[in-house]
Amino acid sequence: MNTNAIITVKNLTKKFDDFVAVDTISFDVNQGEIFAFLGPNGAGKTTTIKILTTLLHPTSGTVRINGFDPEHQKGDVRKSFGIVFQDPSLDDELTAWENLELHGVLYAVPKQLRRERMKQLLEIVGLMDRKDDFVKKFSGGMRRRLEIARGLLHHPKILFLDEPTIGLDPQTRNHLWSYVEDLNKKEGITVFLTTHYMEEANKVADRIAVIDHGHIVAVGSSAELLEQTRTQTLEDAFLALTGNTIRDEAATSVDQLRVFARGWQKRR
Amino acid sequence: MGTIYILWLRQLKRYVRSRSRIIGSLGQPLLFLVALGFGLGPIYEKAGGGNYLQFLTPGVISMGVLFTAMFSGMEIIWDRQFGFLKETLVAPVPRWHIMLGRTVGGATVATAQGLIIFAMALIAGFRPESVVMLPFALGIIFLVALLFTALGTAVASVLQDFQGFQLIMNLLVMPLFFLSGAFFPLGDLPFVMAAITRINPLSYGVDALRGTLVMNSSHFGLGLDLSVLSIAMVLCLLLGTYLFSRIEA
Numbered sequence: 001m002n003t004n005a006i007i008t009v010k011n012l013t014k015k016f017d018d019f020v021a022v023d024t025i026s027f028d029v030n031q032g033e034i035f036a037f038l039g040p041n042g043a044g045k046t047t048t049i050k051i052l053t054t055l056l057h058p059t060s061g062t063v064r065i066n067g068f069d070p071e072h073q074k075g076d077v078r079k080s081f082g083i084v085f086q087d088p089s090l091d092d093e094l095t096a097w098e099n100l101e102l103h104g105v106l107y108a109v110p111k112q113l114r115r116e117r118m119k120q121l122l123e124i125v126g127l128m129d130r131k132d133d134f135v136k137k138f139s140g141g142m143r144r145r146l147e148i149a150r151g152l153l154h155h156p157k158i159l160f161l162d163e164p165t166i167g168l169d170p171q172t173r174n175h176l177w178s179y180v181e182d183l184n185k186k187e188g189i190t191v192f193l194t195t196h197y198m199e200e201a202n203k204v205a206d207r208i209a210v211i212d213h214g215h216i217v218a219v220g221s222s223a224e225l226l227e228q229t230r231t232q233t234l235e236d237a238f239l240a241l242t243g244n245t246i247r248d249e250a251a252t253s254v255d256q257l258r259v260f261a262r263g264w265q266k267r268r
Numbered sequence: 269m270g271t272i273y274i275l276w277l278r279q280l281k282r283y284v285r286s287r288s289r290i291i292g293s294l295g296q297p298l299l300f301l302v303a304l305g306f307g308l309g310p311i312y313e314k315a316g317g318g319n320y321l322q323f324l325t326p327g328v329i330s331m332g333v334l335f336t337a338m339f340s341g342m343e344i345i346w347d348r349q350f351g352f353l354k355e356t357l358v359a360p361v362p363r364w365h366i367m368l369g370r371t372v373g374g375a376t377v378a379t380a381q382g383l384i385i386f387a388m389a390l391i392a393g394f395r396p397e398s399v400v401m402l403p404f405a406l407g408i409i410f411l412v413a414l415l416f417t418a419l420g421t422a423v424a425s426v427l428q429d430f431q432g433f434q435l436i437m438n439l440l441v442m443p444l445f446f447l448s449g450a451f452f453p454l455g456d457l458p459f460v461m462a463a464i465t466r467i468n469p470l471s472y473g474v475d476a477l478r479g480t481l482v483m484n485s486s487h488f489g490l491g492l493d494l495s496v497l498s499i500a501m502v503l504c505l506l507l508g509t510y511l512f513s514r515i516e517a
């Protein structure tokens with residue numbers, strides 16, 4: 001048993017009726033680590049996060065978050081983490097500022113600190129001049145930026161980021177990651193992220209778990225993954241592990257052709 | 269406390285900002301006041317019932333409160349669909365605080381709606397018979413609002429989508445409303461109707477409101493009305509809290 005683990009998952013399984021979305025997975029995340037879940041669409045990343053964050057009941061297996069059981073100690077678990085969801089989760093009828101304020105109150109961030117961070121985060125995500133606009137008037141990327149700002153408003157022990165950079169431009173992506181790395185270093189916040197972008201996992205994560213069809217097929221630092229699969233790039237390692245191309249929503253048709261060609265060459 | 273307040277405030281802001289919803293939801297009660305009040309009024313008077321508008325107004329106010337309250341409670345379906353619900357479900361606060369904030373907020377909105385209808389009825393010619401009783405009428409409106417917002421929350425906690433919303437509107441809200449004595453006196457009803465109106469909590473809300481706005485018009489008596497309403501309200505709140513705390517996302 002890893003005594004340094006802040007997240008422990010043992011033989012976790014989640015079935016939706018007969019369909020097994022998460023199949024007896026086990027892993028640990030260490031205190032202060034940045035840990036990435038890398039896997040294709042439908043691999044079971046979000047389902048796992050939902051179980052860890054008390055939103056879904058597992059079918060079987062044990063989970064400990066900061067020492068607590070999400071099944072029976074929901075309150076303690078919820079006090080331990082913050083999350084940026086993959087799907088939209090803002091209130092469209094409120095302004096950007098009001099959305100942040102509501103979050104800050106729910107998470108009991110003291111008023112003065114709350115206001116300070118709200119301003120700081122709105123600057124970081126470039127929404128300060130739009131703070132009094134209704135969210136329904138925001139573009140997809142602006143909403144995403146606001147959700148991220150909201151997720152960073154309170155400083156939890158564990159931060160879950162479910163594909164946080166989807167739909168973000170490269171500048172904002174970079175800002176986000178440097179802010180997250182900063183939080184991780186300065187406040188020792190453990191980060192659990194999922195992503196389709198291999199270069200991202202490579203750059204920010206201390207360790208990566210590759211997940212496919214509900215199974216964890218490999219865990220390790222990117223160097224370890226390359227070594228295990230005897231490949232040169234994380235993308236090749238991923239292909240070797242899953243035999244799957246990542247179905248990246250931003251992939252251009254040229255990219256897809258390239259990936260397709262590579263898969264085809266391999267098969268021959 | 270902060271949680272309850274901020275979610276209450278959210279419901280209020282959403283209400284005040286949706287002008288089209290306010291105006292839209294006033295159309296129906298206005299139609300009932302005018303069409304029934306003036307349309308059926310002469311017959312009602314000939315039948316010896318007295319002024320029908322006096323009789324009808326508490327019913328129409330109750331209707332507005334019922335609809336707005338149920339709708340507010342069931343806004344959970346919208347919040348689920350648009351994703352905001354998750355944000356509150358993972359928050360490190362007891363779920364019953366969230367449920368209570370939403371419900372009291374929804375009930376406040378429904379009460380406001382009831383007051384607007386009251387004002388419309390005044391313009392149409394309705395006259396409350398005792399000024400002293402007006403604060404009590406307000407209290408009853410809020411009690412009814414709380415009861416049905418909690419019921420809406422309870423129901424919506426187990427529904428997944430908008431189809432369920434339609435179903436509940438047609439199979440629960442409409443019957444609650446039509447079988448409540450909002451439009452007709454509860455005395456001298458056929459046995460089955462009498463039985464149904466007696467198990468409908470809205471009947472007691474309409475009756476209590478009528479009793480406070482129009483003298484000597486209560487059928488059950490205010491004591492029974494308030495007891496039934498309070499018990500039903502507490503039961504719905506408990507049920508809503510239980511079902512809300514079990515929501516998965």
Ligand SMILES: Nc1ncnc2c1ncn2[C@@H]1O[C@H](COP(=O)(O)OP(=O)(O)OP(=O)(O)O)[C@@H](O)[C@H]1O
Pocket residue numbers: 016019021039040041042043044045046047048086
């Ligand atoms: N509520 C549900 N009912 C039935 N099946 C579900 C439900 N939620 C998820 N699934 C299924 O479980 C599998 C895993 O879904 P999940 O959302 O965890 O994937 P993911 O790894 O997050 O994928 P993506 O990269 O697309 O976000 C999918 O096949 C999905 O269809």
Ligand SMILES: [Mg+2]
Pocket residue numbers: 045046047086162
């Ligand atoms: Mg996902």
